[in-house]
Amino acid sequence: MTYVAVSGASGTEPVGGIAGWATDLMDRLGAPGAGLAIALENLFPPLPSEVILPLAGFAAAQGRMSLVAALAWTTVGSVVGALALYGIGALIGRDRIRRLVARLPLVKLADLDRTEAWFVRHGAKAVFFGRMIPIFRSLISVPAGVERMRMTTFLVYTTLGSLLWNTAFVLAGYQLGDNWRTVEEYVGIYSKVVLVLAVLGVLAFLAVRIVRSRREPGMHRAETRDFGRDRTF
Numbered sequence: 001m002t003y004v005a006v007s008g009a010s011g012t013e014p015v016g017g018i019a020g021w022a023t024d025l026m027d028r029l030g031a032p033g034a035g036l037a038i039a040l041e042n043l044f045p046p047l048p049s050e051v052i053l054p055l056a057g058f059a060a061a062q063g064r065m066s067l068v069a070a071l072a073w074t075t076v077g078s079v080v081g082a083l084a085l086y087g088i089g090a091l092i093g094r095d096r097i098r099r100l101v102a103r104l105p106l107v108k109l110a111d112l113d114r115t116e117a118w119f120v121r122h123g124a125k126a127v128f129f130g131r132m133i134p135i136f137r138s139l140i141s142v143p144a145g146v147e148r149m150r151m152t153t154f155l156v157y158t159t160l161g162s163l164l165w166n167t168a169f170v171l172a173g174y175q176l177g178d179n180w181r182t183v184e185e186y187v188g189i190y191s192k193v194v195l196v197l198a199v200l201g202v203l204a205f206l207a208v209r210i211v212r213s214r215r216e217p218g219m220h221r222a223e224t225r226d227f228g229r230d231r232t233f
Contacts, residue, residue, distance in 0.1 A: 022052045026059050031069035034059070035077030038166070042081025042138045050187035053166055054180040057173025070170050078131070078162035079155065082141040086154060089145020097146055106209040116147065123149050124157050131161025134187070134194050
């Protein structure tokens with residue numbers, strides 16, 4: 001299905017895909033439609049906020065909603081989506097996560113213990129800054145739920161981080177007008193860089209762990225031989 005985004009400068013411009021879907025929501029519901037789209041974006045990360053948020057700003061520039069309403073409703077949508085993921089993390093629970101990690105090759109419970117200790121110390125900052133990092137901006141709510149972060153802390157830092165992220169993109173769409181898709185191009189590069197760094201980090205971890213796992217049996221055999229020689233002596 002193809003939707004139509006109305007532009008004061010260029011008449012009507014056909015828009016399809018995610019942009020068309022978000023446009024239809026905003027046309028039907030106004031600013032709450034933008035909030036609903038962002039809530040769903042939190043739950044389904046493949047829905048890109050870098051499309052929905054500038055589009056909400058563009059709609060505000062056209063007078064289809066107020067700028068304040070666009071900022072308020074998209075932030076509400078972000079918090080609602082984050083709360084849903086927090087709830088999923090709380091339902092999964094720490095015990096299930098530990099049982100899962102115990103079954104994974106190359107991953108140790110000690111790794112999870114260090115991660116949990118780090119999250120206890122830096123969880124608030126992780127939630128705040130995580131809301132401004134593609135891919136992780138949704139996922140960060142899950143470990144917060146698993147660790148049962150205090151709800152008030154979670155809400156405050158989620159709201160602040162979401163407000164900053166949303167404001168930047170909504171205002172960009174508002175200022176750029178018909179060129180709002182420029183935001184998507186630049187954020188797409190940012191997202192790819194984050195994804196590449198995350199993949200490289202995982203590959204580096206696995207490579208180090210594989211090397212160590214191969215060395216450990218040899219070290220164990222050498223220690224056994226040395227122990228045998230000591231007893232003979």
